[in-house]
Amino acid sequence: MQEIFKVVEEQVRVNEVKKVHEVHLKVGKMMAVVPSSLSFCFEILSKGTMLEGAQLEIEEIPVRCKCKSCGGEFMVESFIFTCPDCKSSDLEQLSGNEFMVHSMEVD
């Protein structure tokens, strides 16, 4: 959470932001982040700072893989890392490990 504040505060400084309305996060399913807990922490910790009242928008990114054997792309369900078509487990993970501040809505 502190890291999120650091990234946002840096942007506020660099862009001479007066008011932050929204912070948009992208969080991969592999990161084991609980959106409601993160939002709750954000609300509490932002009190009394210039981020007070800003909305934390959390976009969850599914785990996607590309099969190196048959070339198929698929969504990983229930963390089973096996190609549903050819059953190969030789995969390239395309998404699901994100944890980033994507954008901010500001004045």
Next chain:
Amino acid sequence: MEIKVLTNILKANEAIAEENRQLFSENRLLVINMISSPGSGKTSILEKTIELLTSDIRLGIIEGDVQTSKDAERINALGVPVVQINTQGGCHLDANMIKMTLPDLPLGEVDCLIIENVGNLVCPANYQLGEDMKVVVLSVTEGDDKPIKYPTIFRESQIMIINKIDLLTFTNFDMATAKEYALQINPELKIFEVSCQNGQGFDKWINWLASKIKNSSAL
């Protein structure tokens, strides 16, 4: 207006982890980040590993705990260089804690550094420390469904040690199920089954570890 930020939240940690990695590589060190839930036997596995590794392999240990230096005292009693990090409530070690600790360890006189993380299967999975590999420990008393409950750490690890196998007959832990769950998350995972009580299975783990250390160090 909208500002595109596109900044990885863990970027600062990963930059320091990379510095650590450079330092480890200059010292030809194999570095292991050991992760498990509390009470699975990480410190006992370390004690046994120290006892069984031949004396030509020099270990160094970093102990991560929320409070106390009890684990470091156990390791220190075996004559191995050890530093304790207390996170004062923090649920994981981060790269900077490791960086601050390194001056207290004789890196030039060590072949393998094992970092025992804070007992927790969630957050430590996301914080790189600069290690070569993560080792996840699962004990049979925790249940065979742990891998699918905490998939990230089983996906991130190269090794899984299943500990307390001497207790198998007293639990409903099914070894085949535990392995199947772990391997469906990470088909590359290498698995060792051990008991710190009777020493069962340690020969395979020690042989594997010793050859890994010899490959990465100047031994």
